[in-house]
Amino acid sequence: MSESVEPIQHGSLLHYRPWQGQLEDDSRWGVFLFVGVQTVLFTVMATISDLHWLRLACILLFVALWGLVVRSRAWPITRVALLMVFRRKLFWVIYTLAVLVFLLFFFGQYLMSWALTQFGETEVRVGGMGRANPKFLVDLFRDQLKMNGSAEMFRNFFWYEGYTVMVILALAGSILVGNDIRFGSLAFYLSKPISRWDYLIGKGLAVAVFVNLITTIPAVLLFVQFGMLEDWNYFLEQSRLLVGILGYGLILTVTLSLVLLATAVWVRKTVPLIMTWTTLFLFCRLLSEALVNNLQFDPRWRLLDLWNSTMYLGHLCLGIQETQIRPWPQPAWEETALVLGGVCCLCLSYLILRIRGVEIVT
Amino acid sequence: MLANSTSEVLIELERVSRWYGTFQALDEVSLRIAPGRVGLLGPNGAGKSTLLKILLGLLPPSAGSGRVLGLELGRAGTNLRRAIGYMPEAESLIPGLSGADYVGLAGELYGMPRRQAMRRAHEVLTYLELQEARYRKLEEYSTGMKQRIKLAAALVHDPPVLLLDEPTSGLDPAGRDAMLELLRVLGREHGKSLILCTHLLGDVERVCETVLILHRGRVLRQGSVAELCASRQDRFRLQVAGDSSAFGEELRQEGAILIQNNGKGRLRVAVPEGWNPRTFFVLASNHGVTITGLERDDETLEELFHRVLREADTPVPRVLETRHV
Numbered sequence: 001m002s003e004s005v006e007p008i009q010h011g012s013l014l015h016y017r018p019w020q021g022q023l024e025d026d027s028r029w030g031v032f033l034f035v036g037v038q039t040v041l042f043t044v045m046a047t048i049s050d051l052h053w054l055r056l057a058c059i060l061l062f063v064a065l066w067g068l069v070v071r072s073r074a075w076p077i078t079r080v081a082l083l084m085v086f087r088r089k090l091f092w093v094i095y096t097l098a099v100l101v102f103l104l105f106f107f108g109q110y111l112m113s114w115a116l117t118q119f120g121e122t123e124v125r126v127g128g129m130g131r132a133n134p135k136f137l138v139d140l141f142r143d144q145l146k147m148n149g150s151a152e153m154f155r156n157f158f159w160y161e162g163y164t165v166m167v168i169l170a171l172a173g174s175i176l177v178g179n180d181i182r183f184g185s186l187a188f189y190l191s192k193p194i195s196r197w198d199y200l201i202g203k204g205l206a207v208a209v210f211v212n213l214i215t216t217i218p219a220v221l222l223f224v225q226f227g228m229l230e231d232w233n234y235f236l237e238q239s240r241l242l243v244g245i246l247g248y249g250l251i252l253t254v255t256l257s258l259v260l261l262a263t264a265v266w267v268r269k270t271v272p273l274i275m276t277w278t279t280l281f282l283f284c285r286l287l288s289e290a291l292v293n294n295l296q297f298d299p300r301w302r303l304l305d306l307w308n309s310t311m312y313l314g315h316l317c318l319g320i321q322e323t324q325i326r327p328w329p330q331p332a333w334e335e336t337a338l339v340l341g342g343v344c345c346l347c348l349s350y351l352i353l354r355i356r357g358v359e360i361v362t
Numbered sequence: 363m364l365a366n367s368t369s370e371v372l373i374e375l376e377r378v379s380r381w382y383g384t385f386q387a388l389d390e391v392s393l394r395i396a397p398g399r400v401g402l403l404g405p406n407g408a409g410k411s412t413l414l415k416i417l418l419g420l421l422p423p424s425a426g427s428g429r430v431l432g433l434e435l436g437r438a439g440t441n442l443r444r445a446i447g448y449m450p451e452a453e454s455l456i457p458g459l460s461g462a463d464y465v466g467l468a469g470e471l472y473g474m475p476r477r478q479a480m481r482r483a484h485e486v487l488t489y490l491e492l493q494e495a496r497y498r499k500l501e502e503y504s505t506g507m508k509q510r511i512k513l514a515a516a517l518v519h520d521p522p523v524l525l526l527d528e529p530t531s532g533l534d535p536a537g538r539d540a541m542l543e544l545l546r547v548l549g550r551e552h553g554k555s556l557i558l559c560t561h562l563l564g565d566v567e568r569v570c571e572t573v574l575i576l577h578r579g580r581v582l583r584q585g586s587v588a589e590l591c592a593s594r595q596d597r598f599r600l601q602v603a604g605d606s607s608a609f610g611e612e613l614r615q616e617g618a619i620l621i622q623n624n625g626k627g628r629l630r631v632a633v634p635e636g637w638n639p640r641t642f643f644v645l646a647s648n649h650g651v652t653i654t655g656l657e658r659d660d661e662t663l664e665e666l667f668h669r670v671l672r673e674a675d676t677p678v679p680r681v682l683e684t685r686h687v
Contacts, residue, residue, distance in 0.1 A: 076470035084458050179457060188454040188515070191418065192471035193440035361414045361527060362452050 062250050073194050077202025082209060084179075085172045094171070095214070098164040102218040105157055106225060109149070112142045113229040149226030149234065151318040154219055154245055158252075158314060161215045162307070165256065168210055170277040171270065173260050177203055178268035187360045196355050200261070207257040216249030240319060247317035255310050255340060262347035265354050281307045289327065299329040303339045312336050371429070372397045372523065372555050373417065378426035378435070379579075380412050387412040389579035390426065395557075397522075399549040401566030401587070402559040403667055404576035410559055413576065414525060417557070418443055431522065444472060447516030451527040453508060455500040461487060461511050462496040468515035479518070486514045490544070506537035513544070523555045524548065530565055538565075545569050563664045573663065575670055582670045592660045597621070600629045600642065601655030609651045616645065630659055 085091050119134035126132050146153040180186045189199050223242055227234040235242075259280070267273045288305040291297040302308050308327070315325050316333055330336070373395040380388040388409045404410045415421040417430055419442030428435040431445050456464060462483050469479030487496045490510045495503065503511060509529060516524055529545065530538040546569055548554045558570055566573055567587060575583040583590055602609060606627050610620045613631060622630040639656065646653050661669065 073471065073473070076467055076476075080456065080459065080463070080467055087458065175458075183457055184452045184454045185456045186454075187450050187452050188456065188468070189471065190420075191443065191448045191450060191454075192468065193442075193444040193473065194471055195440065359411075360420055360448075360450065361411045361418070362450070 062246065065250075065254075074198045074202030074205055077189065077194075077199060078205040078209070081176050081203055081206035084175050085206075085210070088171075088175070090171060091168065094164060094168050098161055098168075098214045098218075101157070101160045101164070102222075105147070105153070105218075105222055108145065108147045109222065109226055109229065112138065112145075112147045149223070149230065149238070151241055151244065151320050152324065154222070154241070154248070154318055155315055155320055157219055157222065158215055158248055159311065161218070162252075162311070165211055165214050165252070166277070166281055166307075168214070169207065169256060169260050170274045172207070172210060173264035173273045173277070174268060174270040176206055177261055177264035178270070178273060181265060181358075182268050186355065186358050187362075190355075190358060191360045196352065199355065200351060203261055204257040207260055208253045211253045211256055212249055215252060216245060219245045219249070244318040248314035251310055251313050251317065251340075255306070255344060258344045258347040258351070259306065262350050265351060281305075292329070293327065300331045300335065302327075303331055303336065306340070306343060309336045309340050313340065370396060373428070373430050373557075375428035375435075376426055378416065378423045378428050380409075380416065380421065381424045387579050388416070388423070391576075391579070391581055392426075393574065393581055393584055395572070395574070397553075397555040398572060399545075399556045399570045400558065401570035401573040402557055402576065403563065403566060403573060405671065407578075408576040409579040410576055412579075414527065414557075414559060417525065418446060418448055444519070445521055445523065447519065447521035447524045449512045449516040449524065449526045449529055451531055454512065455503075455508060457499070457501045459500055460497045461492055461500060461503070461507075461514075464500055464511060465514045465518050469518040472519040474519060482518050482520075483514070486517050487511075490514050490517075505532045506534070506540070509533060509537070509541060510544075513541075517548075521554075523557065525557045525559070527559050528561070529558065530560070530562060542568050563662075563667055567663045575667060577671055577674050580674075582674055583666070587663060591663060591666055592658075596633050596635070596637070597659035597661070598631050598633065598639070598642070599655075599657050599659040600631060600653060602627045602629065602646065602651050602653050604646075604651035605649060606651065608649050609646060612645045612649060613642075616641065627654075 115138050116135060119138070122134075123131040124134050124137075126137070142148050146156055180189070186199070190196065220242070223238075223245060227238075260277075263276050263280070264273055267276050285305045285307055288302045288308065291301040291304075292299055302312075308330075312325065312330055313333065313336055322328075322330075371394050373393070375391050375393050377390045377392050378388055379386065379390050391409075391413070402410055402413070412421065416423055416428075416435060419435070419439055422436035430438075430442055433442055433445060435442075456467070459467070462480065465483035465487060466476070466480040469482050470476055472479075474482065484493075484496065487493055490513060492507060492510055492514065495507060500508070500511065509532070513524075513526075513529065516526075526545070530541050533541060542565060545556060545558070549556050549569070556569065558566060560566060570587060572586050573583070573590060574581060604627075606623060606625070606629060610623055610629060613620060617634040618637070619632040620629060621632055622628075642653055642656060
């Protein structure tokens with residue numbers, strides 16, 4: 001703590017009156033302006049990108065969430081929650097894995113772009129199979145590895161990073177929320193002049209930071225990197241891909257935040273939380289795959305697998321063709337969206353009920 | 363925003379009731395409390411917690427109206443909690459945080475900018491003599507330190523009113539003395555109004571100027587501690603020389619109740635209505651006992667509390683007395 005310690009002033013205890021006005025929320029217009037500018041920007045972006053309405057809905061949800069966040073007094077809660085997790089060494093170990101995946105894509109893209117500039121027009125021999133243009137070979141190699149700034153590359157990136165996200169969230173859940181219930185810290189928060197929504201937003205925001213730190217932000221960086229390596233027109237031509245990345249990140253953020261908070265409030269301790277989390281995202285996955293792939297049940301059984309549903313909608317956001325989506329077959333995306341929305345609503349209702357039941361005055 | 367922070371009235375309730383389904387926790391409570399140190403007493407289920415929740419803006423009243431520091435109950439919402447510092451009975455600490463971080467976070471949640479909150483946290487921790495422990499993790503604190511850090515979190519925004527829920531809970535005698543002295547100083551020297559909710563009547567006697575007794579959702583007594591304890595006209599404290607046991611027996615036969623006889627000539631007696639104090643001297647002379655001292659016997663707060671509850675529980679309907687402080 002670097003704050004300088006000033007000598008005690010007994011008088012200040014009598015004359016300090018922050019609650020007499022300056023703490024009133026005068027920033028209302030600032031919030032409207034902030035959210036308004038975002039709405040305009042995203043609408044323009046949506047117009048030039050010829051958006052599917054699902055992606056447009058994601059944008060509106062994103063802007064609405066921003067409005068809620070900026071309007072709330074949740075930042076101190078978020079900061080403390082992040083601090084608690086950042087202090088754990090295990091977090092940094094797992095986060096390093098996520099960074100390695102990002103670096104793999106980052107330098108992979110860079111290497112491919114660099115390699116393209118190293119070949120002339122001369123054809124080269126490819127083993128005993130004859131001769132080929134080196135540019136053609138590198139292009140082929142790049143497309144096979146999907147290091148080409150396409151939707152498939154971002155799909156792969158989200159897929160690999162997804163595993164890290166799940167592990168980090170399983171570990172962070174009990175620290176973020178479970179401890180507040182176990183040690184009665186929730187009463188500390190709720191006895192202050194904040195609403196229960198501020199608490200939920202604060203904690204949800206902390207989960208969102210983890211999710212986006214590992215997925216959305218690196219994905220946007222990869223997008224920017226590819227545009228700068230290739231051609232500036234990439235930004236304009238693939239602007240819908242950027243919206244898709246943000247949409248994918250938003251779906252992950254909202255779903256995982258709510259499910260994690262609800263699970264952490266329910267089971268509270270780290271080990272049971274990891275077990276529940278594993279059941280939700282691993283056992284349900286295996287079960288649904290067994291039912292649909294092996295026993296040829298209706299694809300709707302995949303709706304049991306929340307992770308699959310999240311990824312499926314994310315892929316649609318990125319604009320991946322249905323034929324490219326794995327595993328296949330999938331239920332209709334509307335059904336998936338409905339189930340995922342229903343799960344989110346259930347989690348939110350449970351959270352509100354559970355937090356409303358906390359006795360601040362015992 | 364406070365409507366009128368210099369108001370003479372700290373809390374003003376007008377026929378405030380609160381139901382939980384069919385159970386009535388508060389029954390038309392009307393009271394006016396001036397700024398000062400107030401003890402809130404009552405057995406379990408008396409409605410203290412409900413009253414605190416209403417005062418903190420956590421619950422709206424089902425009926426009636428009221429104001430705390432000029433803020434309308436049920437409408438002020440979070441503004442009520444901004445004007446009040448609340449020290450909960452439960453531990454409510456955040457494991458992993460240092461004392462300074464914890465109090466600073468409380469300041470931020472009260473709406474202070476971070477730098478200001480941290481500066482205030484250091485000031486308040488120094489004031490509460492926790493300066494040496496401020497960078498230690500909260501889970502390493504002793505019970506006394508935990509109570510003080512909770513008080514620091516309630517004081518960080520310098521509220522005019524402190525709502526203290528069992529502030530001496532779990533403290534050893536020395537820690538309890540220190541906490542009570544601290545509360546007295548906060549009330550006397552810093553002009554804080556305290557509402558002390560506790561089961562320990564001794565704490566109320568030592569800290570509070572006025573007391574409010576709640577039972578079954580109703581206010582049974584409200585007034586200054588001295589005033590309420592001195593209100594008995596039917597009790598006497600006698601110092602006698604001679605055979606006090608025979609004298610005591612004679613008193614019993616005359617309808618008086620011997621509350622206490624310490625065997626050394628010191629008696630406490632409850633007398634029936636219409637008793638003339640001269641009767642003591644008449645009866646004493648019958649037994650060759652000399653009365654060397656006679657004075658009206660003030661109740662302790664504990665006696666008052668139990669008597670008031672006993673009276674309230676008797677089936678005979680009686681008009682409940684409430685006084686404005």
